[in-house]
Amino acid sequence: MPTTFAADSVGLVTPQAIEFTQPLALACGRTLDQYTLMVETYGELNADASNAILICHALSGHHHVAGYYEGDTKPGWWDSAIGPGKPIDTNRFFVVGLNNLGGCHGSSGPNQIDPKTGKPYGPDFPLMTVKDWVESQARLADYLGIQQWAAVIGGSLGGMQALQWSITYPDRLRHCMVIAAAPKLSAQNIAFNEVARQAISKDPQFHDGRYYDVGEVPKTGLMLARMVGHITYLSDDGMREKFGREMKEGKLRFDFNPQFEVESYLQYQGERFSTAFDANTYLLMTKALDYYDPASEFNDDLSLALQQATAKFMLIAFTTDWRFSPERSREILDALVDAGKDVSYAEVDSPQGHDAFLIPIPRYMEIFRAYMERIAADIPPSTQEKGNAS
Amino acid sequence: MRADLEIIREWIRPNTRVIDLGCGEGELLRHLINEKNVRGYGIENDHTNITACIEKGVNVIEKDIDQGLASLRDNSFDTVVMTQALQVMHRPDLIVDEMLRIGKECIVTFPNFGHWRARGYLALRGQMPVSKFLSYSWYDTPNIHFCTFKDFESLCVQKNIHILNRTVVDNEHQHRWWTNLWPNMLGEIAIYRITR
Numbered sequence: 001m002p003t004t005f006a007a008d009s010v011g012l013v014t015p016q017a018i019e020f021t022q023p024l025a026l027a028c029g030r031t032l033d034q035y036t037l038m039v040e041t042y043g044e045l046n047a048d049a050s051n052a053i054l055i056c057h058a059l060s061g062h063h064h065v066a067g068y069y070e071g072d073t074k075p076g077w078w079d080s081a082i083g084p085g086k087p088i089d090t091n092r093f094f095v096v097g098l099n100n101l102g103g104c105h106g107s108s109g110p111n112q113i114d115p116k117t118g119k120p121y122g123p124d125f126p127l128m129t130v131k132d133w134v135e136s137q138a139r140l141a142d143y144l145g146i147q148q149w150a151a152v153i154g155g156s157l158g159g160m161q162a163l164q165w166s167i168t169y170p171d172r173l174r175h176c177m178v179i180a181a182a183p184k185l186s187a188q189n190i191a192f193n194e195v196a197r198q199a200i201s202k203d204p205q206f207h208d209g210r211y212y213d214v215g216e217v218p219k220t221g222l223m224l225a226r227m228v229g230h231i232t233y234l235s236d237d238g239m240r241e242k243f244g245r246e247m248k249e250g251k252l253r254f255d256f257n258p259q260f261e262v263e264s265y266l267q268y269q270g271e272r273f274s275t276a277f278d279a280n281t282y283l284l285m286t287k288a289l290d291y292y293d294p295a296s297e298f299n300d301d302l303s304l305a306l307q308q309a310t311a312k313f314m315l316i317a318f319t320t321d322w323r324f325s326p327e328r329s330r331e332i333l334d335a336l337v338d339a340g341k342d343v344s345y346a347e348v349d350s351p352q353g354h355d356a357f358l359i360p361i362p363r364y365m366e367i368f369r370a371y372m373e374r375i376a377a378d379i380p381p382s383t384q385e386k387g388n389a390s
Numbered sequence: 391m392r393a394d395l396e397i398i399r400e401w402i403r404p405n406t407r408v409i410d411l412g413c414g415e416g417e418l419l420r421h422l423i424n425e426k427n428v429r430g431y432g433i434e435n436d437h438t439n440i441t442a443c444i445e446k447g448v449n450v451i452e453k454d455i456d457q458g459l460a461s462l463r464d465n466s467f468d469t470v471v472m473t474q475a476l477q478v479m480h481r482p483d484l485i486v487d488e489m490l491r492i493g494k495e496c497i498v499t500f501p502n503f504g505h506w507r508a509r510g511y512l513a514l515r516g517q518m519p520v521s522k523f524l525s526y527s528w529y530d531t532p533n534i535h536f537c538t539f540k541d542f543e544s545l546c547v548q549k550n551i552h553i554l555n556r557t558v559v560d561n562e563h564q565h566r567w568w569t570n571l572w573p574n575m576l577g578e579i580a581i582y583r584i585t586r
Contacts, residue, residue, distance in 0.1 A: 314444075333451065334461045337431065340407070344444055345451045363437060370444040377447070 005068070008083045009075065010042040010090055013067035017106055020139055024101075027129040034115065037140055038063045038099040038106030042082060043090035045144070050379050052094045052146045054137060054173075055082075056154030056161035059229075059285050060277060062105035065097035066090075080360035087368035092376050093150065101136050102128040102284040110280030111212065123209030123280055130157075130292045134164045138172065151175035151375045152311075155357035156324065157285070160292050163332065166309040167294055175375045176311040180321055180357040182328035183302050183335070184293040189323065192232050193286040196225035200279045209280050218279045223270035225282055230269050235320035235353030295335075302335035309336075312378075313343040314371045316364065318356040344371070392417070397557055397581055398471060398497050402426060406468035409493065411455050411485075412475035415439050416448030423448070430467075456480045459488045467493040474579075476500040477533040483545060490551065490586050499581045502558075504538030504574045539574045546584065555583040 005011040017036050024032045040063040045052060055065050055078065066082035068075050082088045082095055099107040102125060106112075110125040141149065152173045154162040159181025166176045185193070200206060203221030207214055234242075243262040258264045298305040313336055317329035326347050336343040348364045350356040356364070395418045402408060404426040410419050413432025416439075422428035431449045434440050443450035455472075456479060470493030472485070477500050479485045489496040501524065502508075511519035518528040526533065537545075539558075546553055558577030573580070 330461065337451075337461075338463060338466070340429065342429075342449050343431075343451075344449050345453075346440055346444075347452045366441055367444060370441045373445060374447050 006083075008085045009079070010067035010083050012070065013040055013042065013064070013076070014069075015040045015063050015106065018140065018143060020136075020143070022139065024132070024136060024139070026126050026132045028127050030126040032101070032108065032126065035101060035108035035136070036106070036112070037101070037108075037136065038103075039140065040064055040067075040076075040097045041144075042066055042095045043093050045094040045146070046379075046382055048380075048382050049094075049144070049146045050148070050150060050382065051092060052096060052141075052144070052149050053088060053375075054141070054149050054152045054165075055088075055095060055097045056133075056137070056152065056158035057097070057100060057103075058154070058156035058158045059289065060273070060282070061158065062099040062103055063097045063107075064105070065095070077358065080358075081365070081368060087365055087372050088153070089372065089376075093372075096140070096144065096146075098137065098140060100128070100133050100285075102126075102281060102288070104278030104281040109278070110209070110284065111278040120212040121280075122212055125280065125284065127284055127291075128288050130160050130164045130288055131168065133161055133288075134168050137161070137165070138169055141172065147172065149173040150379055151177055151372075153177040153179070154181070155179040156181060156354065157289055157292075160289075164292075164294060166311045166313070167305055170308050170310045173311045174378055175314065175371075176309070177314045177316075177371065178329070178332060179316045180318055180324050180329070180354055181315075181332070182324040183295065183331050185290055186328075190290050192228060192323075193290055195228050196286055197283050199224035199228070200283060203279075206279065209283075211279070217274070219271075219274045222274040222277060222279050222282060223267075226273040226277075227266045227270040230266060232323045233354040235322065235351060237320055238351045238353050238355075241351060302331065303338040306335050306339045306341060309339070309341055311341075312374075313341060314367075315343065315345045316357075316367060317345075317347050318352070318354070318364075319347060319349045320351055321354045321356060323354040394473060394499050394559055394579060394581055395421070397559070398473065398499070399425075401497060401555065401583055402428060402469050402471075404428070407466070408469045408471060409433065409462070409467045411459075411470065411472040411489070412478075413439070413443065413448070413450065414473075416443035416446045416450060418471065418473070419443075419448045420446050455485060458484075459492055462492045464491055465494055468495065469493055470496045471498075472496070473499045474501070477535050477537070479535060482535050482537070483549070486545070486551070486584075487549070490584070495554070495583060495585045497581065497583050498542075499579055500537065500542070501533075502539050502574065502577050502580055503536040504540060505578050506575050507578075509575075539577065539580050542580065542582065546582075551584050551586065553582055553584055555581075557581040 021034045064076040066076040066079045084091045099105040102109045104111045110121050114121045152162045152165045159178040162176050200221035203218035205216040206218040246261040294305045295302040315329050317326035333345045346367045350361050408428050408430035410432045416432050433453050435454050470489040476482045508519040558573040559579045
């Protein structure tokens with residue numbers, strides 16, 4: 001952790017666990033009688049709660065979006081975009097990050113204790129959908145006293161949640177920012193997810209998801225799952241640029257130990273992830289991705305699904321993203337244009353592939369900043385200010 | 391506001407759906423949204439212009455018009471506008487077809503290569519005209535398909551396109567009474583309103 005924080009950092013932050021006791025009926029048919037959401041907030045909520053921004057996280061994300069924890073060397077996952085004077089300016093906005101249900105960072109999920117049994121939920125934790133998450137986030141908004149978000153923002157799986165917000169609760173958000181996302185997964189996307197899930201569930205230490213009971217972790221499976229995932233988040237060009245065919249020892253060794261830099265990199269990333277993430281959560285999150293398809297309830301017509309949306313949309317895609325390519329963002333764009341909605345779309349040139357949505361690429365940040373200005377301009381004048389003026 | 395945009399603005403009815411191809415900084419759309427309650431989108435591929443549109447609160451879609459407008463449905467807009475961009479298209483004829491497909495009416499403006507100054511430049515100097523309104527050299531110009539009013543009108547005849555209005559302005563975008571006497575010679579910029 002830095003001893004002093006940069007002027008544009010939200011600084012030292014602490015998450016809070018919020019308990020909900022109103023039962024939550026889920027798409028799978030089951031009900032969560034009570035649950036916890038792990039939440040982190042930055043900035044101040046204004047008097048009429050009109051400056052709130054919800055940040056939805058991606059596959060392996062969580063509530064720690066910006067700032068530092070005690071002892072941290074790295075800040076939250078989107079620190080480059082959130083802070084005083086940054087595109088999501090915490091001097092103006094009240095920013096909310098949460099760990100989704102089914103996550104493994106403190107919200108109710110497979111690795112948390114089931115109050116009914118006193119043991120971790122494990123594979124008994126219900127499968128979640130994007131819609132379920134939106135519902136739980138709406139309850140969080142109620143808890144925080146936020147009737148309408150100034151914006152709901154998300155990248156990748158987070159973008160799908162933002163999109164779903166605009167459909168489920170059109171009146172509860174003024175702007176919707178969908179970054180590096182898709183309206184539904186392609187067969188190829190699902191295929192990659194299935195490889196990841198197979199790697200995990202076939203690990204001998206998986207024990208049908210009850211590995212908590214035996215004190216083991218399907219580390220190899222999780223590591224392989226992450227390695228496959230990681231490859232799809234980068235681009236061919238990006239990998240070539242970063243690693244090329246560089247070898248650690250500069251010559252072929254004629255064995256199966258990692259020799260190319262890219263091999264070591266993937267192993268390192270995979271291993272790091274396998275000790276920090278929960279395998280059941282990875283299964284659950286990838287399934288939520290696979291299941292997402294807002295058009296399915298509207299005769300497979302996305303434009304019809306978005307008909308009732310009233311938010312203004314900003315879509316951003318990245319040229320070398322092949323996991324959720326610009327074509328996929330343009331499907332959302334076309335549906336929104338077809339439905340006559342307010343939407344802007346930008347395609348950012350970047351070599352980083354899908355990962356680009358987390359990287360402060362200058363043009364990306366410029367668009368982000370410009371759009372956030374627009375969101376700020378749409379904050380209704382505070383009732384308090386009106387009161388003072390009259 | 392640029393004088394040609396003033397003219398276009400008058401031709402667009404309130405409460406309609408407009409798409410502006412090559413919308414620049416979104417000036418026209420901003421006015422149409424504010425004053426005529428128009429709903430619309432700008433299409434643009436210049437990054438600086440895109441940011442400017444976002445800042446203005448104008449819906450802007452990053453896209454290269456040369457790649458076509460296939461994703462937009464037939465007759466989904468009341469008016470399709472393209473100002474000063476026809477001459478940078480790879481296939482202006484196909485773009486005009488596309489514009490007339492997605493919109494009920496189209497407004498096109500372009501510089502007139504038949505203007506006396508362009509003719510004089512080429513005739514006297516034997517070089518491609520460079521002037522205030524054609525400010526590029528032949529090798530770095532984005533303008534790849536110059537035409538004259540006559541050329542555009544014969545394209546319209548050939549394609550059975552109806553010209554609803556035609557206005558001619560000078561390089562300051564001012565309308566002068568004398569330009570209509572001999573538009574192909576005296577007009578520098580043409581503004582056409584066309585339909586199928």
